[in-house]
Amino acid sequence: MLAPEWVATYQSLKRGTYLSDLGGDLKQTGVNIKNAAIADWNYTTKTPIVQQLKDRGNQLVQPQTLEQAVTMYIGSKIPNNIGTRDNLLRVSTVKVVKTELSRLQNTFDNLVESDLISKYKALDPKLKYGYTGSFKTGVVGNTSKPTFGNPINLEKFDIDFWIESDVLYKKFGPNLRADPQFRKVLAETPGFEGLKPNKEGFSIKFKPNN
Amino acid sequence: MIYNGAKAKIYLKYKGSIEDISKVISKGMILPEFYFETDEEYPHNVTSNCEALGFSIWLNKLTDENDFNYILEIETNLSLEESFNDLLCDLSPWLAKYVSEICGIETFVNI
Numbered sequence: 001m002l003a004p005e006w007v008a009t010y011q012s013l014k015r016g017t018y019l020s021d022l023g024g025d026l027k028q029t030g031v032n033i034k035n036a037a038i039a040d041w042n043y044t045t046k047t048p049i050v051q052q053l054k055d056r057g058n059q060l061v062q063p064q065t066l067e068q069a070v071t072m073y074i075g076s077k078i079p080n081n082i083g084t085r086d087n088l089l090r091v092s093t094v095k096v097v098k099t100e101l102s103r104l105q106n107t108f109d110n111l112v113e114s115d116l117i118s119k120y121k122a123l124d125p126k127l128k129y130g131y132t133g134s135f136k137t138g139v140v141g142n143t144s145k146p147t148f149g150n151p152i153n154l155e156k157f158d159i160d161f162w163i164e165s166d167v168l169y170k171k172f173g174p175n176l177r178a179d180p181q182f183r184k185v186l187a188e189t190p191g192f193e194g195l196k197p198n199k200e201g202f203s204i205k206f207k208p209n210n
Numbered sequence: 211m212i213y214n215g216a217k218a219k220i221y222l223k224y225k226g227s228i229e230d231i232s233k234v235i236s237k238g239m240i241l242p243e244f245y246f247e248t249d250e251e252y253p254h255n256v257t258s259n260c261e262a263l264g265f266s267i268w269l270n271k272l273t274d275e276n277d278f279n280y281i282l283e284i285e286t287n288l289s290l291e292e293s294f295n296d297l298l299c300d301l302s303p304w305l306a307k308y309v310s311e312i313c314g315i316e317t318f319v320n321i
Contacts, residue, residue: 132250133250144248175270176247180287181288199261200247
């Protein structure tokens with residue numbers, strides 16, 4: 001599970017007050033987030049899946065889980081101080097999405113290594129690569145999209161992959177590229193059922209070196 | 211000469227939006243609808259894409275100062291090495307002729 005810092009960070013980012021909220025707590029918050037991220041990563045990658053399922057089962061039957069559910073339901077029915085009603089389920093949703101997203105990112109990273117990047121490295125061994133967008137951050141950060149600020153929708157999402165290489169940028173230009181072979185691999189991988197079809201789901205953008 | 215892929219790049223003169231010209235091209239070339247993508251990075255430029263017959267198809271708007279203000283590019287998928295090594299068959303003259311005659315859009319090829 002994710003620490004509350006993640007939720008607070010997400011809420012601050014969505015409000016647009018992230019920097020001011022950090023204030024004097026910046027350093028401590030950064031440390032907390034780092035520790036939470038490391039702990040989450042270690043748990044997800046090192047704990048046997050059977051144990052993770054047992055942990056999840058134990059968590060579900062704990063009294064505080066029921067309390068949280070009731071609180072969220074009641075909270076969603078009570079007007080807040082600005083006259084609207086909070087969707088308190090969002091907090092829980094963010095936690096679940098973040099956990100599932102971490103798992104998908106881990107799978108994706110492995111698939112990139114095994115099925116994608118080697119053919120591009122054959123053309124430029126010095127290339128750098130990564131991905132951006134909501135699949136990276138968990139939140140839609142593109143201000144030109146109507147879904148800006150929303151958590152990633154894992155039932156309909158895309159992966160914006162980039163390769164940084166002067167050599168490949170000169171050859172292939174800035175157009176978003178398809179990779180049907182890797183797209184096929186993703187389509188056959190459990191968890192990626194929500195990936196949009198065709199190049200809408202997975203595309204590669206070549207960028208010049210910084 | 212046997213090619214393992216093909217490409218084309220043509221310039222178009224069109225007074226109208228990228229959405230409008232994409233519909234004209236889709237209809238004329240019997241393509242699926244283009245979809246529009248905004249770049250994840252600032253300034254979030256809009257590009258339009260579609261795929262058909264194993265080709266990637268890109269339609270982009272150039273600046274208004276250009277006489278031919280749109281660019282249409284196509285390239286076969288699964289042609290990474292051929293593209294990198296400039297071994298794709300260039301269909302630009304054919305594409306320019308097709309778009310001009312069937313879609314009724316004035317075209318230009320830079321050979």
